[in-house]
Amino acid sequence: xxxxxxxxxxxxxxxxxxxxxxxxxxxxxxxxxxxxxxxxxxxxxxxxxxxxxxxxxxxxxxxxxxxxxxxxxxxxxxxxxxxxxxxxxxxxxxxxxxxxxxxxxxxxxxxxxxxxxxxxxxxxxxxxxxxxxxxxxxxxxxxxx
Amino acid sequence: xxxxxxxxxxxxxxxxxxxxxxxxxxxxxxxxxxxxxxxxxxxxxxxxxxxxxxxxxxxxxxxxxxxxxxxxxxxxxxxxxxxxxxxxxxxxxxxxxxxxxxxxxxxxxxxxxxxxxxxxxxxxxxxxxxxxxxxxxxxxxxxxxxxxxxxxxxxxxxxxxxxxxxxxxxxxxxxxxxxxxxxxxxxxxxxxxxxxxxxxxxxxxxxxxxxxxxxxxxxxxxxxxxxxxxxxxxxxxxxxxxxxxxxxxxxxxxxxxxxxxxxxxxxxxxxxxxxxxxxxxxxxxxxxxxxxxxxxxxxxxxxxxxxxxxxxxxxxxxxxxxxxxxxxxxxxxxxxxxxxxxxxxxxxxxxxxxxxxxxxxxxxxxxxxxxxxxxxxxxxxxxxxxxxxxxxxxxxxxxxxxx
Numbered sequence: 001x002x003x004x005x006x007x008x009x010x011x012x013x014x015x016x017x018x019x020x021x022x023x024x025x026x027x028x029x030x031x032x033x034x035x036x037x038x039x040x041x042x043x044x045x046x047x048x049x050x051x052x053x054x055x056x057x058x059x060x061x062x063x064x065x066x067x068x069x070x071x072x073x074x075x076x077x078x079x080x081x082x083x084x085x086x087x088x089x090x091x092x093x094x095x096x097x098x099x100x101x102x103x104x105x106x107x108x109x110x111x112x113x114x115x116x117x118x119x120x121x122x123x124x125x126x127x128x129x130x131x132x133x134x135x136x137x138x139x140x141x142x143x144x145x
Numbered sequence: 146x147x148x149x150x151x152x153x154x155x156x157x158x159x160x161x162x163x164x165x166x167x168x169x170x171x172x173x174x175x176x177x178x179x180x181x182x183x184x185x186x187x188x189x190x191x192x193x194x195x196x197x198x199x200x201x202x203x204x205x206x207x208x209x210x211x212x213x214x215x216x217x218x219x220x221x222x223x224x225x226x227x228x229x230x231x232x233x234x235x236x237x238x239x240x241x242x243x244x245x246x247x248x249x250x251x252x253x254x255x256x257x258x259x260x261x262x263x264x265x266x267x268x269x270x271x272x273x274x275x276x277x278x279x280x281x282x283x284x285x286x287x288x289x290x291x292x293x294x295x296x297x298x299x300x301x302x303x304x305x306x307x308x309x310x311x312x313x314x315x316x317x318x319x320x321x322x323x324x325x326x327x328x329x330x331x332x333x334x335x336x337x338x339x340x341x342x343x344x345x346x347x348x349x350x351x352x353x354x355x356x357x358x359x360x361x362x363x364x365x366x367x368x369x370x371x372x373x374x375x376x377x378x379x380x381x382x383x384x385x386x387x388x389x390x391x392x393x394x395x396x397x398x399x400x401x402x403x404x405x406x407x408x409x410x411x412x413x414x415x416x417x418x419x420x421x422x423x424x425x426x427x428x429x430x431x432x433x434x435x436x437x438x439x440x441x442x443x444x445x446x447x448x449x450x451x452x453x454x455x456x457x458x459x460x461x462x463x464x465x466x467x468x469x470x471x472x473x474x475x476x477x478x479x480x481x482x483x484x485x486x487x488x489x490x491x492x493x494x495x496x497x498x499x500x501x502x503x504x505x506x507x508x509x510x511x512x513x514x515x516x517x518x519x520x521x522x523x524x525x526x527x528x529x530x531x532x533x534x535x536x537x538x539x540x541x542x543x544x545x546x547x548x
Contacts, residue, residue: 037323040369046318046325053259055226057183063503078369081452082409088288088545091187093273093281094231094251095316097221098185098547 021071022124024109028054028116040076042119044086045096050117058099059111059120067105071121183223190216191286191543195240199535202520203240203301206530210240213541215284217250230254237284242301242521243340250284251309255316263319271311275329275363276376277403277418280308286543290416290448290460291496291510293539296519297444297466298403298420305341306380307401310334310359324368335359335380346429347522351390354397357381365405374405374418384429392524395428412452419445430524442468456500464492466518486533487526490516504545512537 023039030052034042041047042056049055061068063080072080090096102108105122112118124130193213197204204210219233233250237243253270273281282288283299294301312333319326337354346352361378381398405418421443431438444467450460467473467489475488496510517531 037320041320041325044367046367047320048257048264048318049226049259053226079412079452081456081458082369085288088285089282091185091219091221091547092189092217092285092288093275094219094221094233094253095273095281097183097223098187101547 020124021067021075021121022130023075023119023121024112024130025120026057026112026114026116026118029119036075036077040078043076043099044078044083045090045099046086054117057115057118059102059108059115059118060099061105061108061121062101062103067121067123075121185221186219186548187221187545188216188218188547189285189287189543189545190214191541193292193539193541195292195537195539197535197537199532200514200517200520200537201241201530202517202535202537203242205241212238212245213240213539214238214245215286217285219250226259227257228254229257235284239301241343243304260319263317263325265315265317267313267315269313271309272314274307274310274331274335274361274378275365276307276361276378276401277420278372278374278405278407278416283308286508286541287506287545290450291462291494291498292508292541293494293510293512293537295418295444295446295448295462295464295494296490296492297446297464298418300444300466300519302345302519302521302523303341305338306335306354306356306382307378309336310361311336312359321366322368324366324371326364326366328364329362331359331361331378333359335382337382343522345521345523346384346390346392347525350387351392352384352386352394354382354384357383357396370409372405372407374403376403376405377401392429393433395426395431397427397429398425399423414448414450414452416448416450417445419443440468441470442466443470458498460494460496462492462494462496464490464494466490466516468518483526484528484533486516487520487528487531488516488518490514490518490520506543506545507541508543509540510538512539 023034029050038047043058045058047056063084069080072078072083087098091098102111108120108122112120191214194209194211195203195213196209215237217233217235221229221231223229232252234247235250236247238245249271251272253268253272255266255268257264257266275281277298279289279294279299283294283304310331310333312331314329314331316329317327334356337356339349342349342353359378359380361376363374363376365374379400381396384392384395384397386392386394400423402421403418407414407416422441424440426438444465446462446464448460448462450458452458469477469488472488475485478488479485492512492514494510494512496508498506498508500506513536515534517526520531
């Protein structure tokens with residue numbers, strides 16, 4: 001039993017590495033010194049504007065995708081259902097919007113790069129947000145802050 | 146009977162036309178303006194079945210009800226950082242509590258001012274009340290804590306009077322500590338309806354309510370694990386009796402306080418809400434020589450739920466309401482010839498919710514109830530069809546969608 005637990009723990013760590021999420025933001029955002037607290041508020045749709053007044057546009061991957069699950073658990077330290085409840089409440093009471101769900105990481109990179117004020121995530125292991133723009137999308141020209 | 150149906154149809158025609166017109170207008174606007182702003186469409190549909198033993202609450206004489214259906218289409222358009230328009234049309238039938246009908250759920254415009262820390266804004270039109278944790282989303286299966294809301298705080302008989310506000314409100318959101326605070330200051334009129342009349346006095350043929358002012362304020366703090374809320378509102382309405390009805394003309398005023406708290410730790414969630422009200426009734430069932438009749442009551446519930454693997458949620462809830470805090474056992478009712486159990490209600494609920502796919506939900510719950518404080522019609526209790534100890538079972542399947 002003890003051996004089984006050890007293997008499950010190792011498997012969990014391996015999976016965590018495979019699906020680790022990297023936050024990306026549009027190049028129009030002046031300051032991307034995003035604290036963990038900011039990140040939680042942004043993805044809970046409680047923080048709506050960047051410090052420069054630009055509206056934040058949140059993109060997510062499908063809620064049953066491994067990257068979304070990993071992003072919620074590791075980066076936001078929230079269980080996915082908590083976010084889902086908050087978004088449903090905003091939408092169905094009429095007072096807010098949910099994040100826009102995209103189908104793939106390719107689309108995520110493209111939409112974040114092309115949408116002013118956008119934030120999203122892709123697979124990767126970085127702890128700090130990465131800025132991407134139209135001319136810099138694709139990975140090699142990304143600028144880390 | 147025929148005249149009552151035609152009367153009902155006419156009463157529903159206006160919101161129906163309004164809802165369809167609103168939806169069409171919003172769709173056209175969205176289509177035309179999609180290029181200059183962002184829009185979202187969300188909706189859901191739910192179908193339920195409810196059976197009761199020892200009561201006609203929701204189910205009527207037959208003992209069970211399939212006419213438990215809810216659906217809504219929500220539209221939102223955001224042309225720039227500050228401005229926003231939102232509207233929703235809703236279809237709902239809820240046994241004998243809410244007769245089948247399509248109506249406008251909300252339609253408002255809002256403007257936000259950006260602050261260094263958060264935002265403030267103003268909103269005008271028809272919008273939802275934010276009282277407590279669940280009022281604004283009480284009609285949506287995915288956002289309720291169960292098929293039936295805890296009736297001690299969210300009594301279905303008062304649903305129509307406390308759900309929609311026509312008027313204006315100031316609101317704001319600000320980061321505080323590890324979370325954020327949201328607040329609303331609201332001024333306007335609450336809504337009235339045939340359902341409200343039927344659930345309170347027994348029949349829409351007895352009379353009708355007219356809203357006569359509403360103001361309220363609420364404050365809510367939320368972070369990762371904690372959610373705290375405080376609501377106060379003051380709502381007035383006038384009652385006009387029809388010829389031959391059992392009650393006279395009069396006025397009703399309700400002042401409500403709601404204190405709410407929710408704490409989440411790992412896979413467990415604890416929720417409690419406490420409602421205290423002062424109600425002032427002049428006329429209606431109160432003889433004129435007695436002046437204004439004041440009654441204070443309360444309700445509260447405690448809910449513990451676990452979020453299990455495979456998107457399964459189980460919960461147990463205790464829900465308690467007392468209509469008159471000076472008479473918790475209903476002794477004064479007995480003096481008037483009404484059984485005391487119409488003065489209180491204690492409801493133990495065991496329930497579960499399961500999301501077999503991300504947009505589908507199946508929910509089921511069982512209620513074991515002692516008392517009938519919130520069983521309709523409130524002013525015409527009928528012990529012949531309502532037991533002191535009774536039970537209710539409900540199941541519902543729901544689907545939500547978005548574009």
